[in-house]
Amino acid sequence: MRRSLKLVLALVAVAAGGSSAVQAQGTTGAINATASVVAALSVAGTDLAFGNISPTSFKTVAPAAGGTFTVTGSASAPVSVTFGLPANLGNAAVVIGSWTGLTNTTNSTAGAASITPSASAQSLTLSGTGNLYLWVGATVTTTAAPVAGYTAPVSLTVVYN
Amino acid sequence: MVCLTSRLPGFVVAALLAAPAARAQTGSFTAQARVVSALAVAATSDLAFGQITPTGAKTVAPTTGGRFRIAGTRGQPVSVSFALPANLGAPAVAVGSWAGLANTRNRTNGAAAFVPSAAPASFTLSAGNGRLFLWLGATVTTTGAPSGTYSAPVTVTVVYN
Numbered sequence: 001m002r003r004s005l006k007l008v009l010a011l012v013a014v015a016a017g018g019s020s021a022v023q024a025q026g027t028t029g030a031i032n033a034t035a036s037v038v039a040a041l042s043v044a045g046t047d048l049a050f051g052n053i054s055p056t057s058f059k060t061v062a063p064a065a066g067g068t069f070t071v072t073g074s075a076s077a078p079v080s081v082t083f084g085l086p087a088n089l090g091n092a093a094v095v096i097g098s099w100t101g102l103t104n105t106t107n108s109t110a111g112a113a114s115i116t117p118s119a120s121a122q123s124l125t126l127s128g129t130g131n132l133y134l135w136v137g138a139t140v141t142t143t144a145a146p147v148a149g150y151t152a153p154v155s156l157t158v159v160y161n
Numbered sequence: 162m163v164c165l166t167s168r169l170p171g172f173v174v175a176a177l178l179a180a181p182a183a184r185a186q187t188g189s190f191t192a193q194a195r196v197v198s199a200l201a202v203a204a205t206s207d208l209a210f211g212q213i214t215p216t217g218a219k220t221v222a223p224t225t226g227g228r229f230r231i232a233g234t235r236g237q238p239v240s241v242s243f244a245l246p247a248n249l250g251a252p253a254v255a256v257g258s259w260a261g262l263a264n265t266r267n268r269t270n271g272a273a274a275f276v277p278s279a280a281p282a283s284f285t286l287s288a289g290n291g292r293l294f295l296w297l298g299a300t301v302t303t304t305g306a307p308s309g310t311y312s313a314p315v316t317v318t319v320v321y322n
Contacts, residue, residue: 026200026242026319027199027318027320028202028322029229029231029318029319030203030315030317031207031208031227031228031229031301031313031315032207032208032211033207033209033301034208034312035211035213035219035303035310036210036211036212037213037214037215037309037310038214039211039214039215039308040214040215078212113288124232129239137262159217159219160212160213161211161212
């Protein structure tokens with residue numbers, strides 16, 4: 001009787017132990033997620049001024065004489081720039097387009113590289129002192145526009161790559 | 162005898178009482194296992210967010226993110242699970258919104274989207290060469306983070322199903 005009892009208890013114990021889940025050892029690999037926090041970017045601008053224009057006419061301002069953006073950030077950092085460009089100056093009779101641009105890491109249009117401002121991101125690089133300069137020109141076209149002053153914002157968005 | 166069996170569960174008592182009168186019966190099943198080639202996981206590219214401002218957000222898509230290459234037995238199903246960091250070593254540099262792509266070919270074109278997580282997900286190794294490729298993207302969000310370089314491991318574990 002004692003032997004039978006031990007046998008039964010042993011079977012019960014095996015049955016209980018057998019309920020644990022099957023486990024397998026996994027193979028692992030690891031990469032690193034990395035990021036560098038650097039100085040905040042800042043953007044300052046001056047206006048693109050067309051001056052006076054007749055009700056039906058057009059006028060072009062070259063980038064060298066146009067609006068400017070000054071970007072500051074981390075030294076030698078690559079950035080993406082995108083423009084928010086208006087289609088008119090607040091009135092459909094005062095259309096703006098044919099955007100042109102220049103960019104340089106020094107505050108001079110001499111030797112600056114040409115760019116075409118657009119809503120598509122373009123990659124540029126800040127100078128060794130963390131500066132980038134952009135100049136923007138365009139053409140405004142009036143079609144029987146009422147006499148008045150017109151304005152619209154031109155925006156530049158800069159992010160680190 | 163009476164005292165002893167009264168303390169045992171009913172099915173044990175039944176087994177004890179029935180055993181002497183029953184003819185021995187045997188049954189069997191087959192324990193099966195197939196040993197296949199070991200899985201290998203290669204971390205082929207880090208998930209690099211590049212530079213980011215102290216307060217900002219930046220998303221890297223899986224197609225340009227971290228990469229893993231898994232090699233094993235052709236056509237075998239595997240379970241893949243990830244250990245994903247909540248930040249890159251500082252609470253001010255949080256990482257989340259994980260996104261992934263998987264393909265049996267080393268290209269993201271035609272890859273299947275999945276959400277990386279700690280819960281195992283099933284994939285099947287290439288029937289041709291036993292490969293599986295994974296791409297990971299995520300969003301890093303900084304909140305007043307001090308300037309510096311931040312990093313955290315992203316681990317994938319792979320087991321045969």
